[in-house]
Amino acid sequence: MLIASIILFSIIYLFQINRLTHTLCERKEIPEEKQPKIYRTINVLITILLLNFYLEVVTAM
Numbered sequence: 698m699l700i701a702s703i704i705l706f707s708i709i710y711l712f713q714i715n716r717l718t719h720t721l722c723e724r725k726e727i728p729e730e731k732q733p734k735i736y737r738t739i740n741v742l743i744t745i746l747l748l749n750f751y752l753e754v755v756t757a758m
Contacts, residue, residue: 699754703750703754707747707751710743711740714740715736715740718735718739721735722735
């Protein structure tokens with residue numbers, strides 16, 4: 698049950714971060730050519746953060 702909750706939280710969190718990234722790209726008027734690199738960088742960093750969170754929770758059990 699805990700793992701399912703973490704996965705659901707991660708999906709929702711990643712979706713929200715992508716939504717905020719989209720807003721950032723619109724407000725700062727970032728060119729279309731640079732946007733995929735920005736999304737990729739942010740998504741990789743957030744995924745690393747979420748994996749660390751998962752490992753922290755699992756090892757604390």
